[in-house]
Amino acid sequence: MDFRNEHGSSLTIVLIFSVFALITTSTYLISQWTIARPGLLAPSSFQALLNARSGIWKAMELMNAPPVDTLAHINTLNANFNDSLFGKQSKNLNDSVALPPDDTTDVSLFSTDSFGTCKALFTYMPCFKSITSNGFFRSQSKTVSATLGGILHDSPDTVCFLGNKLPPEGGGIIDGKVAMLQDSNSLPPPSAGKAVPVVIPEMRITDLVKAVSYFKAKFSSTNDSLFQNTVLTIQDNDKLSSIKDIVNGPLLLDGSHHDLFWKEKRRVMIMGDLQITGTVTVENIEFLVSGEVKLFDDCVFKNVSIFCSKTLTITDKSVFSGNAVSLTQISINKRARIDNKSVLVAYTESKPAQLLQPAQGQQIPQQSQAGQQIKLLCSVFLTQDVRCDGTIIAYGDPSGIKTDRNVIVRGSLWSSSMICNEGAIYGFIRCKELISATELDARQKVPPAPASGKNFMTGSVRRLETIADYPYPFFMGKPSIIRWEDGM
């Protein structure tokens, strides 16, 4: 046996075992680090989320802050004068600077900068305001969206808010209290021992006009630079992605041959009419339409926002949920359904009398004939077995609401003038006067019949326990965040 071959063999074994042990231990360390990393990043991620949430509150404060009079604050003798000319591009908002829409803004959050930053974007939806806030902390970022609306009604007991004290005639059912409309500003302060009268907050018309001006400005800026194209017809799901953010003409979604399903979170501006026919499902889209909007044939709109300059028609068993503003008229008929606590607003400006030409689904007043000159007093029509779960608001001239028999509304009808109610309402109605269909026809003629001065209703209004859960537009009631979407 030759022992010389064993020289230094133990060193080799030590080296091999050492390397093996080091590799094993390093693997253990790496695996521990990999497992621990998400947990160790949790505080950064959570602080980024808190920054995003804080940005929502800060942006809301900035939105409500009065604008600064810049001229009054210019001081050419100040050493910092003209600094912004060469400074950073993004604006840093600290105090009392109104937040402009569609403009991402750096928001200073806390008393110290070490907890990260935030960028906020505010935009109008037709009935609501939306704030999207991006919070940043170290390498983490989080996005939070908030929808701002209003809360209007606290108690379900009062079902009728009327402009005068006269009890309604006509045999209608009022299952609840009737209150007179009162201006909340003119009320005396509540004193001890006296009950506070029920007050329904009125519309903040300035806010509504601001939102309408914002959308009109969108149309006019697009109109200047574009030529109208022919109708863009989409009959295939593959072609839905080809619809651009601005459509230079009417858009027709035709689901009569193939079912169409369009789910996307985006804003589409249509410089013309929007018509939906056939089996079409649209989800999460915001439509700005310079013409009319017509929903036909079992189409389904889920969580959709619509701003249209002309008439909004929802008919033929179509289903709508979301929010919508029409600057002319809203016509819901033929077994159409409004779902999911939706909000629909008709805001109209004064129009002269016109020759009677009934629109799709709109009834000719009983005592009127085609060709006769009339001045419409209603801007919202709910007819022919409509089911509505939501809030219908009519403001301007005309601003009446007309509901037919076999119409059921859960929620509320809010009119700045009159309501002709023949249907069943669960919730409340608010108007200056309740009138009958006969009187409505007579007063729409030219020259109009004089107002009777009475309240008249053949339909019913009953209390709804969940009425406080119904959201209202941001320009009515107590401003509130009605929806949070955290941590995207």
Added chain:
Amino acid sequence: MACDMKHFPTQTGMTILESLIAILILGITTTAITSLIVTGDMIAGRRTTVYAATTLAKSEIERLRAYEKALVLPKDTIYDEIVNGIEYEVKRTWVPNDTISMNSSVLHREYSISVGRKINQSVSVNFRTLQGYYGEPTQ
């Protein structure tokens, strides 16, 4: 006998130098392995602590948000919580902030939330948030 002596010398076993090098390598390796294991365990321990502290902070933030709905301004608070047998201290304080303007219908306050181990305060997490209120909250 002389012949046997001739074959006996240093042909088997390790030299002193070889032994020293082997011991040195073994020592270095053992030290490295030990420190790696300790570091791995520290990472795991820190993760557990940070995760638990963040979870407690999240609960406290949700409590703060509940005050907003009730229109109540919460007072500063400090309390202890036990998670997996470890005692943590949760501290929430209002941070007065001069830069917040009050000329708006939306009032908000800045809060600091700090969560750490009750015994070993070296491991703690700190958060900062704004909580908004509509209208006039009560103290």
